[in-house]
Amino acid sequence: MRGRTVNSADTTIRDVAGRAGCSIATVSRVVTGHGPVSEEMRKRVVAAALELGFPLARAFPETRPVISILIPSLTNPVFAAAVAGIEQRARSAGMFTILGQSNYDPAQEEAIAATLIAERPIGMIMTVCDPSSSLALQRLRKAELPVVTIYNEDTPQGVAAVQVDNRAAIRQMADELVALGHRHILFLAGKFISSDRSASRYAGYRDAMLAAGLSPAPPIEVDFIDASRDIDLTEVMVEWQPTAIMASNDLLAVTVIASLRRAGLSVPEDVSVTGFDGIDFARHIHPRLHTIRQPSQVMGTLAASLLLDMATGHKAPQQLRPDFIPQAGDSIAPPRQRDRSASFSTKRNPKS
Structure with missing residues (x-):
């Protein structure tokens, strides 16, 4: 029975019972919610119905x-x-x-x-x-x-x-950074495979960079769960020497700020940082996060x-x-004029 293809329009409870390997009575108990049935069997019946394309709205009249x-x-x-x-x-x-x-x-x-x-x-x-x-x-x-x-x-x-509109929101914020004089902007995001929102926001960053005649950097993709605890930006900062980092959400932005501080860099004096979401506690960190509120x-x-x-x-x-809401903060500023080739290593090794 498991190898059989069933047209969903013709599928019956009998087909579901055959696929789940149980009686019609068991299927009836599952779909009506009346009568004893084990949790494992209930899951098998539901999985069988879904595999066969049997509409559960029809199977679950109540x-x-x-x-x-x-x-x-x-x-x-x-x-x-x-x-x-x-x-x-x-x-x-x-x-x-x-x-x-x-x-x-x-x-x-x-x-x-x-x-x-x-x-x-x-x-x-x-x-x-x-x-x-x-x-x-x-x-x-x-x-x-x-x-x-x-x-x-x-x-x-x-x-x-x-x-x-994630793309339009990030483009608007990237335009702000460009207007302040930033030319070396990175975009740090949760993995695109895990979030279509991250991908849309990166597209907005690219739109702004290209419109300004600047070269967008490839995205720095991180794991959402692990990155919210810690992000090591050492290699990124040495390679790219950005004056601004755009994070795809506020939690990542807060973690970026912490990572920059561990490296001896100040926000926004050395690097500007932006977020996205407008979560409440981001208003209470120092500096107050510049972000987009949903x-x-x-x-x-x-x-x-x-x-x-x-x-x-x-x-x-x-x-x-619904409209997104720009939420001005203190985590962005015009970039400092400095020797970009040495700034990060100097900050990390002040005695060298």
Whole structure:
């Protein structure tokens, strides 16, 4: 049975039972939520239904008052703020939420999405690594459950989304640095394979550099989870001698500032630093971070409202784009006139 290809339009619960290796009665207990069934068997039945393209909206006629949420990580406050907005809107509608974290890993993303689908939610709000190739998003669409992506750009047509214009936002901030006199600007980002947002922001940096007649440097891609703890910029600074570093999010920007300080460099006197997201604690570090604020809690509320409207049949999927908000800080300044070939090594070795 596992080798058989089934047309999703003709798939029945009998086909699902055959693929899962269980009885029709077991499938019935799983899809209705009535009767005993082990967690392992429940996962097998749901996986079989998804593999066969059997619409789980049809399999689960009785959804629970639950909104499922899939995000990369709660360690980044930007996602926590969005979840707060989702939960607030869900509670006002008498709903509960279930949360999963993918750790910026496409494989975990897919597995967690399948688990969340099995909870029979009214729909899901998710931030995926790349919406154009996300198997997790494809699972939701096959299941015919309402889905809204949040933060993701280039979400496929027909899928609801709430996101800011990352590319335009970063271009605007890069233009500021160029206007201050910076010509040697680096872009440090979370790995593009883990974040379409990082890729869009780098594209905005390239746009600004090329428009100014400058050569964009290749991106410095780092792991989101590990880099939030520490980044060693020694080789980067020696090779490129930048006067400014643009980080693809605020957490990375804060880590960049710490790394520069360990190297004996001052921000913004020696190197200007910018971030992205506008998380609250970035306003309280010294120097106050120059960044772009996303209205994350509002975006979460919008996503939940859109999902509820879709689930009740009141609205078709829409793609909403709230405005980003430039947030001026003290972490940028005009570049110093200095001997770029020696500045970093001199700072690191003041006695040499």
